[in-house]
Structure formats: structure tokens, C-alpha cells
Amino acid sequence: xxxxxxxxxxxxxxxxxxxxxxxxxxxxxxxxxxxxxxxxxxxxxxxxxxxxxxxxxxxxxxxxxxxxxxxxxxxxxxxxxxxxxxxxxxxxxxxxxxxxxxxxxxxxxxxxxxxxxxxxxxxxxxxxxxxxxxxxxxxxxxxxxxxxxxxxxxxxxxxxxxxxxxxxxxxxxxxxxxxxxxxxxxxxxxxxxxxxxxxxxxxxxxxxxxxxxxxxxxxxxxxxxxxxxxxxxxxxxxxxxxxxxxxxxxxxxxxxxxxxxxxxxxxxxxxxxxxxxxxxxxxxxxxxxxxxxxxxxxxxxxxxxxxxxxxxxxxxxxxxxxxxxxxxxxxxxxxxxxxxxxxxxxxxxxxxxxxxxxxxxxxxxxxxxxxxxxxxxxxxxxxxxxxxxxxxxxxx
Amino acid sequence: xxxxxxxxxxxxxxxxxxxxxxxxxxxxxxxxxxxxxxxxxxxxxxxxxxxxxxxxxxxxxxxxxxxxxxxxxxxxxxxxxxxxxxxxxxxxxxxxxxxxxxxxxxxxxxxxxxxxxxxxxxxxxxxxxxxxxxxxxxxxxxxxxxxxxxxxxxxxxxxxxxxxxxxxxxxxxxxxxxxxxxxxxxxxxxxxxxxxxxxxxxxxxxxxxxxxxxxxxxxxxxxxxxxxxxxxxxxxxxxxxxxxxxxxxxxxxxxxxxxxxxxxxxxxxxxxxxxxxxxxxxxxxxxxxxxxxxxxxxxxxxxxxxxxxxxxxxxxxxxxxxxxxxxxxxxxxxxxxxxxxxxxxxxxxxxxxxxxxxxxxxxxxxxxxxxxxxx
Ligand SMILES: Cc1cc2nc3c(=O)[nH]c(=O)nc-3n(C[C@H](O)[C@H](O)[C@H](O)COP(=O)(O)OP(=O)(O)OC[C@H]3O[C@@H](n4cnc5c(N)ncnc54)[C@H](O)[C@@H]3O)c2cc1C
Numbered sequence: 001x002x003x004x005x006x007x008x009x010x011x012x013x014x015x016x017x018x019x020x021x022x023x024x025x026x027x028x029x030x031x032x033x034x035x036x037x038x039x040x041x042x043x044x045x046x047x048x049x050x051x052x053x054x055x056x057x058x059x060x061x062x063x064x065x066x067x068x069x070x071x072x073x074x075x076x077x078x079x080x081x082x083x084x085x086x087x088x089x090x091x092x093x094x095x096x097x098x099x100x101x102x103x104x105x106x107x108x109x110x111x112x113x114x115x116x117x118x119x120x121x122x123x124x125x126x127x128x129x130x131x132x133x134x135x136x137x138x139x140x141x142x143x144x145x146x147x148x149x150x151x152x153x154x155x156x157x158x159x160x161x162x163x164x165x166x167x168x169x170x171x172x173x174x175x176x177x178x179x180x181x182x183x184x185x186x187x188x189x190x191x192x193x194x195x196x197x198x199x200x201x202x203x204x205x206x207x208x209x210x211x212x213x214x215x216x217x218x219x220x221x222x223x224x225x226x227x228x229x230x231x232x233x234x235x236x237x238x239x240x241x242x243x244x245x246x247x248x249x250x251x252x253x254x255x256x257x258x259x260x261x262x263x264x265x266x267x268x269x270x271x272x273x274x275x276x277x278x279x280x281x282x283x284x285x286x287x288x289x290x291x292x293x294x295x296x297x298x299x300x301x302x303x304x305x306x307x308x309x310x311x312x313x314x315x316x317x318x319x320x321x322x323x324x325x326x327x328x329x330x331x332x333x334x335x336x337x338x339x340x341x342x343x344x345x346x347x348x349x350x351x352x353x354x355x356x357x358x359x360x361x362x363x364x365x366x367x368x369x370x371x372x373x374x375x376x377x378x379x380x381x382x383x384x385x386x387x388x389x390x391x392x393x394x395x396x
Numbered sequence: 397x398x399x400x401x402x403x404x405x406x407x408x409x410x411x412x413x414x415x416x417x418x419x420x421x422x423x424x425x426x427x428x429x430x431x432x433x434x435x436x437x438x439x440x441x442x443x444x445x446x447x448x449x450x451x452x453x454x455x456x457x458x459x460x461x462x463x464x465x466x467x468x469x470x471x472x473x474x475x476x477x478x479x480x481x482x483x484x485x486x487x488x489x490x491x492x493x494x495x496x497x498x499x500x501x502x503x504x505x506x507x508x509x510x511x512x513x514x515x516x517x518x519x520x521x522x523x524x525x526x527x528x529x530x531x532x533x534x535x536x537x538x539x540x541x542x543x544x545x546x547x548x549x550x551x552x553x554x555x556x557x558x559x560x561x562x563x564x565x566x567x568x569x570x571x572x573x574x575x576x577x578x579x580x581x582x583x584x585x586x587x588x589x590x591x592x593x594x595x596x597x598x599x600x601x602x603x604x605x606x607x608x609x610x611x612x613x614x615x616x617x618x619x620x621x622x623x624x625x626x627x628x629x630x631x632x633x634x635x636x637x638x639x640x641x642x643x644x645x646x647x648x649x650x651x652x653x654x655x656x657x658x659x660x661x662x663x664x665x666x667x668x669x670x671x672x673x674x675x676x677x678x679x680x681x682x683x684x685x686x687x688x689x690x691x692x693x694x695x696x697x698x699x700x701x702x703x704x705x706x707x708x709x710x711x712x713x714x715x716x717x718x719x720x721x722x723x724x725x726x727x728x729x730x731x732x733x734x735x736x737x738x739x740x741x742x743x744x745x746x747x748x749x750x751x752x753x754x755x756x757x758x759x760x761x762x763x764x765x766x767x768x769x770x771x
Pocket of ligand 1 (some may be wrong): 043125126128129131133134136158159160161210211304318374377378379380381382383384387495661662663668671673674728730731732733735
């Protein structure tokens with residue numbers, strides 16, 4: 001047992017810190033901290049900065065030009081980025097599609113798509129969920145019918161995150177309606193400029209246009225855009241879901257969030273004393289900090305097992321459930337901490353840079369509280385994760 | 397003990413429920429939310445014509461109600477429909493202060509309030525006061541027979557629509573003293589009064605208010621000089637009943653929407669309501685809802701008694717806790733659909749959670765409850 005990082009790991013952390021100190025512009029980290037949207041260009045610029053350093057595709061193997069960091073390095077990087085309020089890496093191309101293409105894609109697909117993920121020519125979105133297929137993803141109905149050298153796609157995807165920025169979408173489509181549910185699904189790459197595709201925004205409850213509906217009406221997709229074999233898409237989809245899970249607990253985000261709440265609680269006053277000294281608030285804060293301290297170690301325990309080659313199984317479900325509960329609790333504390341100034345709807349804070357209403361930290365917190373209810377819904381809801389944990393661990 | 401509503405209140409409840417179900421649909425309300433006035437003047441007037449405002453005032457003040465259970469009956473229905481129109485601000489906070497303190501020249505304004513022609517707003521909270529009711533830094537100084545106000549007021553709900561703002565200001569004492577706070581009825585067009593208005597996350601509008609050498613005649617004072625805190629607490633007592641009841645109504649809607657959704661949404665070939673993991677949590681919400689209803693009844697029934705503040709603190713604490721549970725659980729059990737702005741539950745959940753930010757969250761009321769119990 002040794003709770004310390006190795007010297008190499010410590011040196012790596014210093015390197016990441018130095019990089020962020022030098023390359024992360026303050027106006028960008030200020031926006032991330034304040035919950036202000038970066039827009040498409042903002043994300044692209046940060047991706048380019050990381051790519052220049054060779055740190056954008058850090059989870060890719062060396063043969064595909066990746067840094068091939070181990071799980072501990074990834075964790076350190078993700079934690080430092082969160083603490084420094086760096087923009088999130090948009091995951092759809094880099095940590096979802098990339099690994100699938102590397103494992104199951106053709107050489108032609110790898111050569112064409114992987115460089116474009118890195119240089120930003122392609123912005124990918126994820127077309128899995130449908131109105132009728134959420135938790136029960138395998139019941140998806142979007143059809144792809146072979147017609148010569150093309151598939152003709154008809155149907156609808158929904159909840160497509162940042163689809164308004166995307167020019168490519170990877171989709172699960174039904175190619176064999178007669179087969180058992182999971183066995184008739186294929187994995188298709190679709191250029192969103194193809195005729196017949198319509199993207200309609202969905203505004204979320206905090207006012208952000210974060211997700212979309214995507215409609216397919218006789219969309220012709222070249223057969224060479226099929227990944228792997230026809231009707232094997234479910235295997236690839238599962239690989240995608242289980243592959244990139246080191247950051248699922250979001251420990252870095254929680255730590256950054258907790259620091260932010262502490263800063264607020266030192267400034268806000270209740271009964272003439274800092275809120276941080278209020279016994280009720282302090283107790284709430286302490287409880288979540290205690291949970292987070294243990295979570296950080298749980299996370300590292302699971303990560304070091306993964307680093308030693310043991311694939312995380314139900315553990316990643318555990319990290320997802322507890323990690324999201326902690327993040328949501330921290331959002332709740334931030335909302336509480338700002339008192340009446342949680343009430344204004346800071347549309348300016350989302351869209352531009354007008355003067356804040358009340359203290360500058362107050363603008364985004366209530367919106368973030370509502371927006372992050374998504375954490376326990378998407379990526380396999382917490383109910384689905386609990387089902388997995390119980391099923392696997394109960395044995396029987 | 398008798399837990400049935402009187403015939404009059406039952407009628408009021410039926411009328412409001414029917415009107416709001418017909419008229420205040422999700423799409424009408426979403427239209428109001430998307431607009432820039434914060435509420436619908438038409439619906440305001442129609443509800444006033446139905447007697448909603450009158451029900452919140454006693455007969456001596458020109459209404460036909462005004463008791464705790466009248467307030468609870470009205471606001472539960474407003475909450476059930478997710479109404480964003482500022483009845484709390486105009487009728488309860490503004491109206492009750494005017495009724496309690498108005499001089500013969502000020503009091504006739506009540507008639508216009510009850511008729512739905514005049515809006516009011518309470519400008520009490522300040523940028524640094526949070527939920528502390530006695531922390532008033534805005535000053536009122538006597539000068540050449542006038543009163544001059546200076547200071548800033550925070551998150552003043554309904555300030556832009558109000559014809560008059562009721563402004564608290566300190567005439568004597570230190571920042572936290574209960575004595576020395578006076579109330580003033582300030583015309584919205586007073587020189588030196590400026591507003592920075594904005595929408596609120598859960599609907600409606602508020603403003604940051606700046607008072608810069610606002611000069612008023614002494615007759616603008618509401619009640620006695622330096623004795624505003626007691627009447628303010630009386631008005632807030634009614635506001636707590638209203639907020640608790642409104643949140644209860646919203647919780648009822650959230651749970652009902654979830655009941656319907658659990659029965660109709662299918663995943664894995666069956667209604668999601670057949671999953672026991674969701675059934676038990678649905679049951680827990682129903683239990684909490686009964687508790688919340690009892691807390692509202694306790695608070696409403698003690699509005700005119702010596703135990704008012706303790707009962708209010710209990711109700712607001714319980715409803716804050718139960719409300720958060722219901723808001724979060726109903727969203728979770730719906731999945732993605734509840735995250736969309738135009739879905740009814742999204743708005744209802746925001747009403748529930750954001751109500752906690754008016755006049756004290758769960759911790760604030762817990763502290764108050766402890767302090768009042770020890771006294
Ligand atoms: C903000 C946001 C962004 C998203 N981004 C994307 C994206 O980019 N691409 C994409 O493809 N999808 C995306 N999703 C969709 C997300 O993956 C789904 O919302 C999720 O799979 C849940 O499906 P659902 O919303 O249809 O809920 P449902 O599956 O209908 O679930 C409703 C409720 O029932 C529960 N439930 C379902 N089955 C069971 C069971 N067997 N036992 C117990 N409880 C159960 C659920 O946990 C939930 O509480 C996003 C969703 C959100 C909210």
C-alpha cells in the first residue's frame with residue numbers, strides 16, 4: 001500500500017500544470033468556470049492547442065499517433081484540466097469513435113477519419129438514442145436498407161449532443177429487422193451534409209440548446225461507411241461504451257466544483273458571518289468532501305487495477321453512480337450558497353459577457369444544478385447501472 | 397378536528413382549478429415565459445375577476461378571505477398550474493403591508509390591487525443581506541420636511557410592473573438592528589429610482605433597484621418610523637404560507653405527471669412503472685407529499701396564532717426537503733424528456749426548487765425553527 005504518486009507521476013503532473021499555465025488563456029478558463037458556452041470555435045481552438053502538444057489523443061495507442069498514456073497519467077491530466085477550468089475535450093470523435101475505428105474500422109476508414117478527428121476537420125456526434133429507445137437502446141428502429149453501393153437510412157435520433165456543430169454522425173441503425181434485437185444492428189458513419197438529414201435543436205431546461213433531434217429521410221450512405229461487419233454494430237457499440245471510462249467518476253470536476261463552493265462560502269454571509277462558518281452549511285460541505293475523498297481513492301484503486309491490465313467491469317458502474325451523485329450534490333450546494341441571487345436567469349452569462357447580476361459567481365449555479373441532472377440520466381442511467389451492479393455481484 | 401375546506405373555499409378551489417386547467421396550458425405558459433413582460437396581463441385580470449386577489453384580503457380590507465386557508469387554497473392551485481404571475485408580490489407582500497399600515501390616502505390603492513389594476517413589489521432584500529431580514533443598509537434621512545432614500549435592493553420580484561414599490565430603509569440603528577427600519581410607499585416613477593430588470597430561471601421577472609437621493613414626502617411612510625420590522629414579519633408570515641402551498645401544488649403536478657409517464661413510457665417491452673426500482677421511489681414521493689400537505693395545513697392554521705413563525709419555519713423546512721426530493725426524482729424517473737425546456741415537468745421542477753430561494757432555504761428555516769423552539 002502506498003498512497004503516494006511515484007516520482008514520475010509527480011513530474012508528469014508538474015508538466016501538465018506548466019502546460020496549462022502557459023497555454024490555457026485566462027479568458028477561456030474564466031468562461032469555463034462561469035459556465036459560459038465556448039461556442040464551436042472555442043472548443044476547436046482548445047483542441048488545436050492540445051493537438052499541437054500531442055495531448056489531444058492521449059488515449060490513443062502509439063500506432064495511431066497517440067500518446068498512449070496509462071490510466072494514472074490520464075487521470076492526472078483530466079484532474080489537472082478540471083482544476084484549471086480547461087474546456088472539456090469533446091469526446092465523440094476522440095474517445096468514442098476513435099477507439100472503435102482503431103479496433104474495428106478498415107485501413108481506409110482509419111486513414112481517412114482518424115487524422116480528421118485530430119485536425120478538427122470533422123466534428124462528430126453520437127446517434128444512438130431514439131425517442132423510443134433510451135435505456136433500451138437495442139430496441140432502436142432507424143432503418144438502413146441496402147440499395148446497390150448505398151444504405152438508405154430512414155428514422156430519427158434524439159438527444160444528439162452538440163449535433164448543431166457536427167458535420168459527421170456515427171449511428172446505430174437496424175439492418176436486419178428479422179434478427180433478434182441486438183443482432184440486427186449496424187454501425188454507420190454518416191456525413192451530415194447528405195441530403196435528407198434535418199437537425200432540430202432541443203432547448204434544455206436551463207435554456208441551453210445543447211442537444212438535437214436528427215431526422216433521416218431517404219439518406220443515402222455509401223457502403224464503405226459501414227464500420228466492421230453488417231449486423232455486428234451492437235458489439236462495437238458496447239466496446240465504445242466500456243472503452244473510455246477512466247473519467248466516468250468525474251473526480252476532477254467534483255474537486256473543482258467543491259473548491260468553487262468553498263470560495264463562495266467564504267464570501268457569502270449569513271447572520272453576519274461567512275457562510276462557511278454556518279454549522280448547517282459547513283456540515284453539508286463536509287459530508288460531500290468526505291464522500292469525495294473516498295471517491296478519489298476508490299477511483300484510483302479501480303484505475304490502478306485497470307492500469308495493471310484488469311478491465312474494469314461493474315466498478316465503472318459504481319464510479320458512475322457515486323461520482324454523479326457527488327457532482328450533483330456539489331451543484332446543489334453551489335445553488336444554496338448564493339441565496340436569492342440563484343433566481344436570476346443569467347442568459348447573458350450563457351451567451352455573452354454583460355455585467356453579471358449580483359456576484360459574478362452566482363450567475364451560472366442554478367442553471368448548472370438543473371443542467372447536471374443529466375449526469376444520472378445519460379451514459380446508462382443510474383438505475384441501469386445499479387441493475388448491472390446487482391446482477392453481476394449477486395451472482396446466483 | 398375537521399380537514400375539509402369550507403364551501404366557499406371549495407368553490408374557489410374548483411373555479412381556479414378549472415380556469416387554470418383550461419386557460420393556463422403548457423403552451424400558453426411557455427409563451428409567457430418566452431415573452432419579455434414576465435407575465436400575462438390578460439390572465440392577471442381574468443384571475444382577479446374570478447376573485448383570486450379578493451380571496452387574499454379580509455372583508456375589512458375589501459376582500460372576502462385573507463385567512464391562512466384562503467392563502468393556501470389559492471396558492472396551491474397556482475403552484476399546481478405552474479403560474480408565474482406575481483400574486484405573491486402584489487397581493488401578499490405588497491397588499492398585506494398596504495392593508496396593515498396604509499394611511500387614509502394610501503389605503504384606497506388596495507381597491508385597485510384587488511381589482512387587478514395595480515401591481516406592487518416589496519423592495520427589502522439587499523445585495524449583501526441574503527436571507528437576513530434585519531440587515532438593511534439602505535438609508536432614509538429627513539431633510540427639509542422630506543425623506544431622502546439611498547441604497548440598493550436586490551432581486552426585487554415584479555419591480556418593473558409595480559406602480560409602487562414598498563421600500564425598507566433604515567432611519568436609525570445599526571445594520572442588523574430590528575428597530576429603526578421604516579417602510580415607504582415609493583411611486584415607481586420617482587426621480588432617482590432606477591431598475592435593472594431581468595428574467596428569472598423559473599419564470600417571472602425581477603430587478604436590481606437603485607435608490608439615489610429619492611425624495612419623498614413624509615406621508616409616503618408606511619406605518620410608524622423605525623417600526624417596520626414587525627409588520628414586515630407579519631406579511632412574510634403570510635408569504636411563507638403562500639410559498640409552501642404553491643410548492644405543494646407544484647409537487648402534486650410533478651408526481652402526477654410522473655405517474656402518467658410511468659404507466660405510458662415503455663422500455664424493455666413494458667411500462668417503466670412495472671420496475672420495482674421505480675415503484676418504491678414513487679411510493680416514497682407519495683408519502684412525502686402527504687407530509688408536505690400536513691405541513692401546509694399546520695402553517696395555514698397557525699397564521700393568526702402566537703406559534704406562527706415556528707409553524708412556518710417547520711413547513712418551509714419540510715417542503716424544501718420534500719420538494720427537492722420530488723423535483724429531482726421526478727426528473728430522474730422521466731429520463732431525458734424531463735430535461736427539455738418545453739416539457740411541463742421541467743418548468744414545474746424549477747418552480748419547486750427555486751421557491752427555496754425566496755425568504756430562506758431549508759437550512760435557514762431549520763435554524764429559525766431551532767431558535768424559536770428554544771425561546
Ligand atoms: C443532456 C443529454 C445529452 C444526451 N446526449 C446524447 C447523445 O449525444 N447521443 C445519444 O445517443 N444519446 C444521448 N442522450 C440520451 C441518453 O443516453 C438517454 O437519455 C438515456 O439513455 C436514457 O434514456 P431515456 O431518456 O429515453 O429514458 P428511459 O430509458 O425512458 O428511462 C426513464 C426512466 O426509467 C428508468 N428505467 C429504464 N429502464 C429501467 C429498468 N430496467 N429498471 C429500472 N429503471 C429503468 C430510467 O433509469 C429512467 O429513470 C443524452 C441525454 C441527455 C439528457
